[in-house]
Amino acid sequence: MKDKTPELILEGTAYTIDQLLERQETQVALAGRSNVGKSSLINALAGRKKLAKVSATPGKTRSVNFYRVDPLDFYVVDLPGYGYARASHDERRKWAKLLEYYLTKSSNLKALALLLDCRLPPQKLDLELICFARSCSLPVLPVLTKADKCKQRERVARQNEWQSLLSNQPILTSSNTRMGIDAFWRALIKAADGEIVE
Ligand SMILES: Nc1nc2c(ncn2[C@@H]2O[C@H](COP(=O)(O)OP(=O)(O)O)[C@@H](O)[C@H]2O)c(=O)[nH]1
Numbered sequence: 001m002k003d004k005t006p007e008l009i010l011e012g013t014a015y016t017i018d019q020l021l022e023r024q025e026t027q028v029a030l031a032g033r034s035n036v037g038k039s040s041l042i043n044a045l046a047g048r049k050k051l052a053k054v055s056a057t058p059g060k061t062r063s064v065n066f067y068r069v070d071p072l073d074f075y076v077v078d079l080p081g082y083g084y085a086r087a088s089h090d091e092r093r094k095w096a097k098l099l100e101y102y103l104t105k106s107s108n109l110k111a112l113a114l115l116l117d118c119r120l121p122p123q124k125l126d127l128e129l130i131c132f133a134r135s136c137s138l139p140v141l142p143v144l145t146k147a148d149k150c151k152q153r154e155r156v157a158r159q160n161e162w163q164s165l166l167s168n169q170p171i172l173t174s175s176n177t178r179m180g181i182d183a184f185w186r187a188l189i190k191a192a193d194g195e196i197v198e
């Protein structure tokens, strides 16, 4: 990257839909299935080990964290992971509602960075979220995680598979090796500028 890598600063946490919709600043959201590697990716973006909690026990995040991107003045919004197998029916419904409200009602949201496990074929819940994002004209930026766990052939196959379902090219990343982290930063900045479209 030509410029200095921006910083991520945790500025607030929302627990309710009202708190979630209060923010007026430009936002790019991060979403993905529980355990996809979202917290690890936030830490890799920030270049810090413990900004976001990496969980040994999945399904723990119930709140929405707002990270300010300094000095660019937009927010990276860390949405709760979905699809945790052991979540109760009530919890799932609550999460779905929160996600739905946020995606439909947040006028400052520019794009949804969707984290997808590089080792897995497209999953039902991911496809449902993509459909939903489309229904509210929200551009989806696909990000493949844990690429270090895949051979090159598998990476390319997975990229092609997602490419055929989405208009934007998936970015291959690994929080462990930092592969694709700069590319992800560039894509986030483009997304905040409204340059990523569906
Ligand atoms: N090999 C590998 N493991 C990862 C990577 N990112 C996350 N993990 C592991 O995947 C598990 C879930 O990670 P976490 O960041 O907590 O996922 P989250 O639930 O989506 O926030 C943890 O055991 C991480 O160490 C990666 O890029 N490579």
Ligand SMILES: [Mg+2]
Binding pocket: 038, 039, 040, 053, 054, 055, 061, 081
């Ligand atoms: Mg997490």
